[in-house]
Amino acid sequence: MSNTGCRKRRDVRIAIDGPAGAGKSTLARRLARELGIKYIDTGAMYRALTLKALQEGIDPSNEDMVAALAETVSIDLKRPLEDGGEQLVFLDGTDVTSLIRSPAVNRNVSLVAMHPRVREAMVEAQRRLASGSVVMEGRDIGTKVLPEAEVKIFLTADFAERVRRRCRELASRGYVPDVHEVEAEVAMRDRIDSERETDPLRPAEDSFLLDSSGMTADEVAGAVLGLCEERIGCSTGSSARWRA
Ligand code: DC
DSSP states (O other), X not given: OOOTTOBOSSOOEEEEEOOTTSSHHHHHHHHHHHHTOEEEETHHHHHHXXXXXXXXXXXXXXXXXXXXXXXXXXEEEEOOSSTTSOOEEEETTEEOTTGGGSHHHHHXXXXXXXXXHHHHHHHHHHXXXXXXXXXXXXXXXXXXXXXXXXXXXXXXXXXXXXXXXXXXHHHHTTOOOOHHHHHHHHHHHHHHHHHOSSSOSOOOTTOEEEEOTTOXXXXXXXXXXXXXXXXXXXXXXXTOBBOO
């Protein structure tokens, strides 16, 4: 994707990390659209691999099997159909953009993502995808994938709000969310993602911590765009410009 609307003087990398339901995707997509740079959702890659394991009847806890699958599977991320839209995900050539958000994938993805060999393969692929200017979201972007990112945001929100957002997201995809199940799933993912040995979820030392509880998406985007302006001198809008 080119940096349309932005006279780029140098590449800019923006890392967005945080727990499930904190609002990372909404923020990352908005930033990518406003700044005219590409957007990569790394969670989608772990989700696509999880879907493949489930389709093949592979136990998500079996590191050998899942790591072998990671070597053979083809996961392609394509730019959203419209600016600010959802990134499209293809698994072995099939569009799985919606399927990777199913409750079954939600329940199993943290188990797949905890295996060191799986992470090694994913981090390598993610670094390749991050060439040029990028907004990348995940759990270990600021600490592992792009430790040299110019702007690092660690986005959180309180548990009840994250559960509400997850339920809304599931409903918007045609599922009927059970709030207790969603609570259990978010709590489990929080625990596995932050307690795993390899690249656990934690803020990078130089990250900007933002608690989005009680904030609207516009307020969150406004705060982060302000930070981008301060840190890297990039303003927004159709006439966005990078300062030298
Ligand atoms: O952001 P998400 O909910 O789509 O991520 C799905 C899972 O993938 C998440 O529970 C942990 C894992 N993940 C990860 O370990 N590292 C990343 N960079 C992105 C996601």
